[in-house]
Amino acid sequence: MIGKARSSILGAFLVSPLVFSLFIAFSCENQKQPTSAASPETVSYNLHIRPILSENCFACHGPDANKREAGLRLDREDDALAALRESPEKNAIVPGKPHESEAFVRILTEESTERMPPPSSNLALSERQINLIEKWIRQGAVYEPHWAFLPPKQGNLPEIESSDWVQNEIDFFVLAAMQEKGLQPNPRAGMQQLVRRIHFDLTGLPPAPGLVTRAGKSDFSVEDLIDSLFSVPAYGEKMAIAWMDVARYADSHGYQDDYYRTQWPWRDWVIHAFNQNMPYDQFVTWQLAGDLLPNPTKEQILATGFNRNHKITEESGAIDEEYRVMYAIDRTNTFGKAMLGITLECAQCHDHKYDPIAQKEYFQLYAFFNNVAEKGIEEASPGFSKKSPAKLPLMEITDEDTREILQFINMPDSNRRVQTLLANMSKGTNYNSLLAEADVLKVSVMADLDSLRPTFILDRGAYDAPTEAVSPGTPAALLKYPDHLPQNRLGLARWLFDPENPTTARVFVNRIWQEIFGLGLVDTPGDFGMQGNLPVNQPLLDWLAVDFMDNGWDIQYLLKKIMLSATYQQSSTVMQDKFKTDPDNRYLSRFSRQRLKAEEIRDLVLASSGLLNREIGGPSVKPYQPEGMWEAATSGRGNLSAYQQDTGKYLYRRGLYTFIKRTVPPPQMMLFDASNRDACEVERVKTDTPLQALAMMNDTYVLEASRVLAEKLLSQRNTVAGKIHEAFFKIVGRQPDEKEMAILSDNYAGFLQIYQADVKRAARVLAVGEFPADESIPVDEKAALMQVISLIYNLEETNTKS
Template sequence: MMRWFVLAIILTCLGSDSTLGEEVDFVRDVRPILQKYCYECHSGDVRKSGLRLDVRSEAMKGGELYGESIQAGKPEESPLWQFIADENADLQMPPEGPLPTSEEVATLHRWIQQGAVWPEGVDQVKLADPSDHWSFRSIERAALPQVTRTDWPFNAIDHFILAELEAQDLAPSEAASRADWLRRVTFDLTGLPPTQQQWEAFQNDDSAQAYQRVVERLLDSPRYGERWAQHWLDVVRYADTHGFEVNTERPNAWPYRDYVIEALNQDVPYDQFIREQLAGDALNADAATGFLVTASVLLPGQIGKDEASMRLARQDSIDEIVTNIGTSFLGMTIHCARCHNHKFDPISQQDYYEMQAFVSGVEYRDREFEIPLGDMQLDQRKRWNQRRSELSLLLARAAPLADSASSRPMVNSYENIDRFTPVRTQQVRFQVKATNRYEPCIDELEVFNVEGVNVALAEHGAKLSSSGNNVSPNRHELRLINDGQYGNSSSWMSNEVGGGWVTVEFEQPQLIEQVVWGRDRLGKFSDRLAMEYVIEVRDENGAWKSVANSANRIPFDPNKNSHSPLDVDSVVESEQAQVRELLQERTMLVQKLSQLEDTRSVFAGTFREPDEIRVLGRGSPEMPKQRVSPAVPNFLGNTTLPQDATEKQRRIALADWIVSPTNPLTARVMVNRIWQGHFGLGLVETSNDFGHNGVPPSHPELLDWLSAEFIRSGWSLKHMHRLIVLSSTYRQSSSFNPAAAEVDTDNRLLWRYPPQRLMGEVIRDSILALNGNLNLEMGGPGFSLFDKRGGLSGFSPIESFDKDGLRRMIYSHRVRRERDPVFGAFDCPDYGQSTPYRRESTTSIQALNLFNSRFMIEQSRTLAGRLKAQHAETAQQIEAVYQLVLLRPPTPQEREEASLLVNQHGLASLCRVLFNSNEFLYVR
């Protein structure tokens, strides 16, 4: 209090007008005070609370806690003066040692009040320009360096690698064997091992294009998208639960995963890939916007229901979006500027909130929209519909004949079978007499001949006519009644309340025996159901004759609306078990089709009026400051939007800036991720951080050449894969060279191919593939690894799998914080944080899981059974399992030891041993 009293007297003597006192000179009057009391903690590399006071630009920015420390003309609002002048301040400065005198404090007060003049050029320390960093400079396509060994380079990559090796008096390793290269490239591009047939074909191909043919086959495989989608999903933190303590399920998150797989398989240009993930709702790619909401989040109300908690939850959710955009696309930790200016990169707190403004209208919710089916989904739907039709045909054989003495199961909205004595005709008419409500609607009218062919399909040349059509484009048109697709969205609707008819005319007369139809075979709707109807055929004289009607059907009961048009109990007892099995399979297919066709609710974010974004003191929503507009950091561009820009305009503008060829980060970051996927480590080791705190590139000229080539190719990821895997650098063996290791211990110069362990997902998929159990069905909701799909705790692992559970692991339901109990031990991420690079640990749990888990025991037995069925002799079985798992025959010693093991413990034990071997688990 004494200091305040003296200070008040001094200030009074000086007068309230700063012009009355002598002008304060920074060098003469102010800097000595700062040096005496502040520099010990706030200069050079010592910057407590992120505050530096020996350099003008840093001092004016302030530290982490209070923003700008010097407010020109406003000493009372300047933290620098407040904490020095107030003896009772929470952060009274200096914390130890002698305190500034009242005269010194008054000098600082006058200096700030006079405008805090800190002349340029007087600083004793000159800082490097933080924006002059290698990753922020324009991409320049370097000329190929000269090399001595001109016979080694296959393409440009090899020139850059060899030049660095020769500069260190090193040489590349010899080429890998064909078997090693095939195994390596097949795992790299598809995440599955090569088959024996693929190995033999490659081994016997002596043409100059042998390697290229393998690469093209692998890139054309749908397995490629599944493999490389895993890399991307690791980076963007995709999972099927919200995370944190609540960890509730996101049942509709999976379409984003399927989008990524499809986009990679189609080689969607990377710039388009980015645009769709940020603004897919404007580009007919709604599911792609799932990218915006992949991260963990506590939704409003889960963190607390008071207003302050709701504001904090909202801030956290927007922060996660900025984090995803910054790390995934730009390799920048923009989110580190949420509470204070970035410690290392030239990103201010205002820059961060200006980035927030681009996505301030995004909400974490399911939203409804029409999803155009991609090639993968279309193929699925076709296969599922074909199988469903086959099942209906098999089940129909057990249905009672129409017009028979016995009553038939009730009319239902899912499916109805009308079977009758075979009759030859060229036309069938389905006539509705009454419905349970509104105009009649039929999703598919199927007419089967005695050979089991649905001759009513449009693809078989059938023609349609009707009494009238209540047309709703692409939903209720007449053409949709025989297109082979089920569900309300592909159905015919009459324009007559309670009645109407449809006629199907075949290309030529058919001997038919059943008509199958339904209101909505995906089970979503039960209104508009034909309750009274007659099915007629036209004879050779042109007269219509009834072959079935609703007279002997049990009346419809909405409370007992069954999926099955069959009365299983009426079937011959010896056939009842088979009928129930077929019914169960069909029910599962209906569920899959329903999820595929009716996926209009997708966790891809909702878009609304953007929030008003302000800079927040210390990142707290309770400390709002100036309002900001959408803008990118100044050192990276000049994209700025007005505050009244619409929500969609903001995201489109952000996407345009990110994919602009003038943006130096986007291409570099993605090329580095591709390189890392093939060599285990990127040219830039810190693949999510290309800023000052990241590691510089090992081959900067190569990185820029690849980046320029990436853009030149039209942003084609597959083009970059071809360049890399066909290079001599990639084709090297992994043989260890002690002399080279002394010069380059970490193999950053790539004097050999770096051995890498298979990812946990790849190990599981490969075991299933080798024993013939892998289910290659693509897309759709994930299969469960645990007994629950979300929640607080208590996840019991599923130990034995069949059907869907034997799909590739990328199709598993990802629960945050819960790793797969067997393969999660192989460093699978917990999906809570971005995982740009998976570490490779070695633990005893890994070996124990691969030898003793129920999954491994079951799969080893399956493989053993498969080999025994193919080979009668133990010696043949041993040869076969080595060739299958390791792509080579056993050595004489291995043959002898394996024979002893099989004779004592069985062939399944040998399978377990090989699955646990380093030769299987590592790619060399």
């Protein structure tokens, strides 16, 4: 066994992933790897040939007409089989005859001036790749359409050897794929482990200890637990975390001066929409085009703040049109990555080199987002600090709005709002203007011009180089834009959710799968195109996509379907033979161990210690962070030039509400791989670094939480062992075993002896955080138990969903 879901205390500090990664690297390096995989009986264009051509040939012989060499195009069958422009007596590919196929002959030639890929490209085909191409041509050189550009079809459930393990349709597909690889599923996880897993997946918070205890009873129902968590407001907060990355939400405009912005009411709407289980098609339609719906409500208009979350400059020397174009480009690229799973940005300057998307089609899509009544540079405006926290077009939200029609917005009281504005003000602010600003929130939303702004193809993507005029449209390779739809963002949303659109449902289902299992069925979630990786289980992905559409784009239905599968409910124990066969667990013969997200690590610490402020929504907050970070990385201008830390209950809000200044993102979040929100992100990088361990061992909020929990436990009438046991149970979500209890008890005794001999040292250890201390508890006992709790917070198992 390489590891267990249940980590031992020994060597379990958070730094252990670094050691583990070195161990894995050494193990993999010393495993005997086959020099080449066996040649398939039938060579597939999609599975075997297209990846080779895409990597080595399409840059010069692909969709980009501007860069195409010798007039040869290898990504389309008719072009590849046609006579060569420069040698009409020859063909690049002759089905059945590899050695009469000029493309293959050029691969084999020893003549450097004739060889393909050319030596100057630093590309070369392996022997196996050459053999695959030869076999494919010999078998008829059959081209296949790109899988992601065809609408998903729901095939029959695959046949499997035994159905005893299966709990729903998902398991048929997963088990069939496992059995092809010679794998078998893990046993079911323990109920306490499942309860913790489900809580983190649906709320981002640890379960209450009482619920974990009840999970062992025979009448406990996983389905009932899932249903109950859907109704908890924390569900919307958990789901919003990933959507903030997609929507590039931040609390500052970005760029050098980086002023304050008030987009947080839009975040409150996102939480509300998830908690209302708004269908995905409606959820996205409102965000893309809520302002264009018939008689739009303020809520529908607020939803369009999604499109305005991009960076905005306020620098005097900037060129207005340049930045206005940049904003429209950002919205276009975000639409491609977030909704379509396509790298549209590659077609901004030229035809896409790998996918069949022309530069003209890029700017046709751009045209949908190019009619906003906005400016590239918008500096002076009346009111707060002579800088508006929102940019035109904007929507004003009053107290009356939040009482009557936007009740989900957590409008802070007047005193709190004034304090927030004071903390973000510049010198010379008029106090009366400040009070007026406190009565009204301003959020950047969408509103089109009364007239149509013309859209042009921009030569090499440059804002000042317009060429051919274009009308709104979409990439034909995905789905032709119907004539009956309006040529505006609402029409675009209808096109997006057309049942024949091949990527929309697949992309979202894949991201939900990624959120739960750590790796999508397509592990390039932002690229379903030619350069993206093939799905590990396309029949399952397509079945889920169609099922999702057939069930009304119901997000909770999709989550529940996944969580009730035997696939999801497996243990995370890693066996040596499985690790050799499938080290990344792509075939899901176990549940993947995943470190919690940055926000969730914070939430776990605060929740288990009792410090967490569970208030839903409202403005972002500024928790503890090292002094001088903002000041060292600022121009010295702007209302965010200095960091004004929050106090009281606002220090203990969930990670979702941490203030994000784009030029200086929150350090604790960034250490644990959170997005800096500069652009749309559909997948966070995953790193293991010593700095993460240092943060967990030294960050103020972790030490403060350890102190507060120690005080609460020491105020109870039970033994030291009982207090340690309860701390472990609250934090890790299971009972410690005897060996773990012995280590932790010895740890406590050792620290107690140190602090009894040096009470001043104990006092220094306890002097952390702003939460009031309980002075009635002896400092030596408090400091000793605090150190034990800090150790538990640093266990790898604590910060892992498994």
